[in-house]
Amino acid sequence: MSASPIFSSAAMGRPFIxxxxxxxxxxxxxxxxxxxxxKLAAVVPASRLDVCPAxxxxxxxxxQLDSLTGGLARGCLTEICGxxxxxxxxxxxxxxxxxxxxxxxxxxVDASDAFDPASAAAAGMEMGRLLWVRCGEKYPSRxxxxxxxxxxxxxxxSYQGMSSGVPQVAxxxxxxxxxxxxxxxxxxxxxxxxxxxxxxxxxxxxxQSNGFGMIALDLGDVxxxxxxxxxxxxxxxxxxxxxxxxxxxxxxxxxxxxxxCSSVLLRVSAVHSQRSGKxxxxxxxxxxxxxxxxxxxxxTELLDQFEITAELLRSRLERKLERKPVQSTTSFKxxxxxxx
Amino acid sequence: MFACICIPDFPxxxxxxxxxxxxxxxxxxxAGRPPLEKVVALNEKARQSGVEIGAxxxxxxxxxxxxxxxxxxxxxxxxxxxLLDCAQSFSPEVEDTSPGIALLNLAGxxxxxxxxxKITRDLAxxxxxxxxxxxxxxxxxxxxxxxxxxxxxxxxxxxxxxxxERLGDLPVDVLLESFSSDVAEAARWVxxxxxxxxxxxxxxxxxxxxxxxxxxxxxxxxLQKLARGVASRNLRVLGPRLIFAExxxxxxxxxxxxxxxxxxxxxxxxxxxxLGARALAVQELHLNLELAVTQPNGCAxxxxxxxxxxxxxxxxxxxxxxxxxxxxxxxxxxIVKIYxxxxxxxPRALQSGLFQPVFPxxxxxxxxxxxxxxxVGEGRVGSVELLDTHREGAFAVRHFAPxxxxxxxxxNRKKNMSMPENDSACEREQKFEENAKExxxxxxxxxxxxxxxxxxxxxxxxxxxxxxxxxRCPEREDIAGEIVWTAGPWRSxxxxxxxxxxxxxxxxxxxxxxxxxxxxxxxQDKLSGNWFVEGTYD
Numbered sequence: 001m002s003a004s005p006i007f008s009s010a011a012m013g014r015p016f017i018x019x020x021x022x023x024x025x026x027x028x029x030x031x032x033x034x035x036x037x038x039k040l041a042a043v044v045p046a047s048r049l050d051v052c053p054a055x056x057x058x059x060x061x062x063x064q065l066d067s068l069t070g071g072l073a074r075g076c077l078t079e080i081c082g083x084x085x086x087x088x089x090x091x092x093x094x095x096x097x098x099x100x101x102x103x104x105x106x107x108x109v110d111a112s113d114a115f116d117p118a119s120a121a122a123a124g125m126e127m128g129r130l131l132w133v134r135c136g137e138k139y140p141s142r143x144x145x146x147x148x149x150x151x152x153x154x155x156x157x158s159y160q161g162m163s164s165g166v167p168q169v170a171x172x173x174x175x176x177x178x179x180x181x182x183x184x185x186x187x188x189x190x191x192x193x194x195x196x197x198x199x200x201x202x203x204x205x206x207x208q209s210n211g212f213g214m215i216a217l218d219l220g221d222v223x224x225x226x227x228x229x230x231x232x233x234x235x236x237x238x239x240x241x242x243x244x245x246x247x248x249x250x251x252x253x254x255x256x257x258x259x260x261c262s263s264v265l266l267r268v269s270a271v272h273s274q275r276s277g278k279x280x281x282x283x284x285x286x287x288x289x290x291x292x293x294x295x296x297x298x299x300t301e302l303l304d305q306f307e308i309t310a311e312l313l314r315s316r317l318e319r320k321l322e323r324k325p326v327q328s329t330t331s332f333k334x335x336x337x338x339x340x
Numbered sequence: 341m342f343a344c345i346c347i348p349d350f351p352x353x354x355x356x357x358x359x360x361x362x363x364x365x366x367x368x369x370x371a372g373r374p375p376l377e378k379v380v381a382l383n384e385k386a387r388q389s390g391v392e393i394g395a396x397x398x399x400x401x402x403x404x405x406x407x408x409x410x411x412x413x414x415x416x417x418x419x420x421x422x423l424l425d426c427a428q429s430f431s432p433e434v435e436d437t438s439p440g441i442a443l444l445n446l447a448g449x450x451x452x453x454x455x456x457x458k459i460t461r462d463l464a465x466x467x468x469x470x471x472x473x474x475x476x477x478x479x480x481x482x483x484x485x486x487x488x489x490x491x492x493x494x495x496x497x498x499x500x501x502x503x504x505e506r507l508g509d510l511p512v513d514v515l516l517e518s519f520s521s522d523v524a525e526a527a528r529w530v531x532x533x534x535x536x537x538x539x540x541x542x543x544x545x546x547x548x549x550x551x552x553x554x555x556x557x558x559x560x561x562x563l564q565k566l567a568r569g570v571a572s573r574n575l576r577v578l579g580p581r582l583i584f585a586e587x588x589x590x591x592x593x594x595x596x597x598x599x600x601x602x603x604x605x606x607x608x609x610x611x612x613x614x615l616g617a618r619a620l621a622v623q624e625l626h627l628n629l630e631l632a633v634t635q636p637n638g639c640a641x642x643x644x645x646x647x648x649x650x651x652x653x654x655x656x657x658x659x660x661x662x663x664x665x666x667x668x669x670x671x672x673x674x675i676v677k678i679y680x681x682x683x684x685x686x687p688r689a690l691q692s693g694l695f696q697p698v699f700p701x702x703x704x705x706x707x708x709x710x711x712x713x714x715x716v717g718e719g720r721v722g723s724v725e726l727l728d729t730h731r732e733g734a735f736a737v738r739h740f741a742p743x744x745x746x747x748x749x750x751x752n753r754k755k756n757m758s759m760p761e762n763d764s765a766c767e768r769e770q771k772f773e774e775n776a777k778e779x780x781x782x783x784x785x786x787x788x789x790x791x792x793x794x795x796x797x798x799x800x801x802x803x804x805x806x807x808x809x810x811x812r813c814p815e816r817e818d819i820a821g822e823i824v825w826t827a828g829p830w831r832s833x834x835x836x837x838x839x840x841x842x843x844x845x846x847x848x849x850x851x852x853x854x855x856x857x858x859x860x861x862x863x864q865d866k867l868s869g870n871w872f873v874e875g876t877y878d
Contacts, residue, residue, distance in 0.1 A: 209705060
């Protein structure tokens with residue numbers, strides 16, 4: 001019997017059996033040679049190599065944010081969370097505006113129909129490259145309050161396209177976990193379920209159609225309990241769908257909901273300038289003393305120098321990018337649209 | 341050289357083109373007023389089984405496997421147009437001789453399309469792709485080609501100078517059917533030639549010219565020339581036809597969309613094949629459905645138009661788009677006739693660059709948009725266009741059709757092309773660019789955005805010294821509280837001369853929220869006096 005199987009097994013780190021009827025000298029020679037063989041078991045076959053190239057990063061348009069996260073990753077899911085008036089929408093619109101300026105085609109799936117075109121135009125958005133999908137009731141029964149109060153008159157052309165009087169088309173539930181469904185009997189919750197179902201379907205279609213540089217899901221006004229009912233399987237599906245594509249998938253929300261499916265998780269919060277903070281606290285104290293409460297704080301103080309703080313809560317890209325974050329928070333100022 | 345495409349039993353072929361599954365069966369086409377319909381056309385199988393032209397419907401009951409179809413003018417029109425498209429895809433000089441027969445001039449095509457046998461083969465293949473079985477003949481003059489195509493089945497190539505020899509085997513009936521417009525007169529000629537013992541064209545061609553002229557006059561001379569294959573004439577060339585339409589009249593009304601999709605698929609494939617033969621694509625697709633009206637005030641026709649952002653030529657995409665459109669806008673009554681037409685356009689030619697940003701394919705994007713519109717509703721998906729008005733939030737949602745990104749030429753190219761002695765100018769230009777970059781960076785800060793409540797939330801506001809100091813939204817309990825900061829009011833009004841005039845006052849307010857301040861836009865409608873929260877600054 002040849003000794004080559006013994007050597008190959010030893011090289012691969014597998015156990016081996018010595019053939020019978022070997023002399024003690026021969027056995028000692030074989031064992032000495034086996035001991036000299038370098039262990040190859042640690043060598044990973046080429047087919048199993050964990051080759052995972054770093055994702056391409058694109059600028060969010062805000063240098064401070066880019067230095068914090070390295071930019072927005074293509075082929076990944078990025079979550080931006082924050083409360084109302086935290087500046088999260090400003091960040092999202094600016095990132096979309098930069099993408100459209102680069103010539104990319106972007107999509108905004110607006111779960112709560114809260115997108116303001118004038119703000120987007122002020123951020124420099126090329127409107128022709130942004131696909132806006134307004135989720136919500138196909139035929140809303142809610143009317144503009146002024147119209148409801150003042151008879152037939154309608155104020156504002158912004159509510160065009162909402163014809164009323166047609167029965168609402170029921171949407172199938174989609175991608176929701178059903179546990180504890182008693183709360184969903186609430187009409188408001190049902191409305192959100194319908195809108196989120198639409199959003200999930202639309203996102204699936206957009207991700208399948210390819211060619212979008214950035215797809216943003218706006219869940220900013222969706223109540224947290226409703227948003228959390230989106231099952232993790234949906235987020236996992238989005239993550240797999242966006243992988244290896246040139247699309248950056250952004251999700252705007254109040255609290256993190258995608259779990260481990262998101263590659264980057266950013267929390268955005270607003271910081272008011274010292275002067276405004278002092279004045280406002282003074283005003284608050286005046287209010288408690290039942291004194292007249294009218295701040296003399298100029299308009300520019302609060303809105304034009306709106307300071308936004310972004311905190312990097314989690315990033316799965318650091319290992320791929322072979323860099324460590326030098327900081328976890330950054331601040332930048334936004335300007336008002338009318339400030340030019 | 342001239343080629344002739346002849347579709348034998350044209351009314352039958354026009355029906356088979358739309359119902360390809362009937363190709364292997366014996367078919368008779370009936371025409372006339374019921375119950376006196378008679379057979380006007382039949383295919384070779386039916387002929388072999390003993391069916392004859394002119395048989396009545398009751399006589400045909402003896403043939404169990406015979407398929408009977410009513411003559412369809414719309415099918416014949418579509419098939420005739422398809423045949424002409426096919427001929428015009430090879431030669432610009434095409435004559436529409438009669439239904440099912442087209443003549444085309446092949447002069448000068450050999451350097452472009454190859455030798456004559458190859459052109460003939462390609463032509464036969466193209467006609468077959470259109471769903472028609474044709475006889476093809478190529479000869480030195482159009483009439484000889486026409487006779488050969490009517491008389492010989494398959495592809496016939498007659499070399500120049502051998503027309504009389506090849507046409508001599510044809511019966512005289514073929515000549516008279518081809519060139520005599522009057523049936524009675526043709527029958528008289530046939531009877532006379534039969535009495536003379538002339539049954540083949542070879543015999544007619546061999547008659548001496550002078551006695552023929554003395555006995556039959558000029559028509560006899562013409563017939564003899566045709567029999568010899570020496571008659572010459574110019575083609576009556578067709579003008580360019582750019583109407584690509586297909587129509588179907590249904591025997592039974594269609595109620596469901598699924599069977600309609602099968603018919604639409606066939607029609608779309610035919611339209612796309614015709615457009616493809618002319619190297620054209622579809623820019624607009626018009627679908628006209630004639631409805632079986634059940635109510636006296638009902639609409640008898642239903643029209644849908646698909647406007648495509650870029651010219652396309654994919655029958656499957658069109659079918660899906662039409663299906664989605666009809667699902668969103670059902671016709672509302674049974675369908676008895678379908679008319680589909682396409683506006684042609686030159687196909688999209690696009691050279692993509694390595695460094696150009698990714699772009700969705702127009703076909704895929706169009707389908708995606710149609711599907712999304714089916715989910716969220718029409719008018720709720722598209723690109724936004726701000727309207728030129730002072731009215732707050734005035735915009736329109738347009739169909740999303742993004743233009744390709746044009747790569748802008750950078751200044752480096754200009755720099756490289758500049759002369760070396762202009763160094764100072766270059767430096768100045770460089771400095772200017774650097775300054776511009778710095779300015780751009782300064783401007784590159786996020787703009788505070790507004791999130792709108794649609795429709796705005798009605799609010800109850802407490803005023804003190806004409807300023808809001810406290811507010812509450814009955815619809816949203818979380819939007820309430822003391823107003824710790826206000827700015828405003830900003831008054832605006834417009835459209836006072838119109839019925840929908842507007843006048844409003846805007847306030848920017850800050851209300852303490854759970855963790856920080858929440859900034860809102862509070863609006864008072866001056867016409868009604870009502871307050872509402874329009875949005876939140878975020």
